Amino acid sequence: MTLKVSADASILAAAQSSATTTAGTTGMDKDTFLKLLVAQMKYQDPQSPTDSSAFITQTAAYSQVEALQALSDQNASMLAMQRATTAGALVGKSVSYLATDGTTVKGTVSSVTIATDSTEAQATVGGTSIPVSRLTAISA
Structure with missing residues (x-):
């Protein structure tokens, strides 16, 4: 035992x-x-x-x-x-996002970057890379 x-x-x-x-x-x-x-x-x-x-x-x-x-x-x-696929569909769309200073910025998405080490895509709006989660409005 x-x-x-x-x-x-x-x-x-x-x-x-x-x-x-x-x-x-x-x-x-x-x-x-x-x-x-x-x-x-x-x-x-x-x-x-x-x-x-x-x-x-x-x-x-x-x-x-x-x-x-x-x-x-x-x-x-x-x-x-x-x-x-969802992030790629944003290219060419007009978006609004909340800037770090609290103001709302509008622009057109020129490209989307999806990093392999990140779970969130980054949209490029007017030369600035913005996390997709910070977008507040999307229009055609």
């Missing part, structure tokens, strides 16, 4: 370490899940191995985690494309 308790403690320690290093503060990811599954198999009691149906259930759960991760990645990609 002592061996099983220490094995469970090492699995828990490995899980906590993996969760901290691979997923940060966002939670567990598919790599952490796989590490836990391998650790469970490594430390199982040879006299009483894990039931095969439990192993199949865990493998199916891992497949679901992978599928959900792929779906999440696809959604993020689609959202980025939608933002780019």
Whole structure:
């Protein structure tokens, strides 16, 4: 019994370490899940191995985690494309925006920049780069 308790403690320690290093503060990811599954198999009691149906259930759960991760990645990609398309439609439009001094400035969008490290597009109005969220009015 002592061996099983220490094995469970090492699995828990490995899980906590993996969760901290691979997923940060966002939670567990598919790599952490796989590490836990391998650790469970490594430390199982040879006299009483894990039931095969439990192993199949865990493998199916891992497949679901992978599928959900792929779906999440696809959604993020689609959202980025939608933002780019929406921002691109602003070119040539007359806009109003709130300047940093609190005044309302009007102008025409000459270009839109979408940086890869930013989630927000920047519209160029009269040579000034303005975050799209600061636009207060858009007209043809």
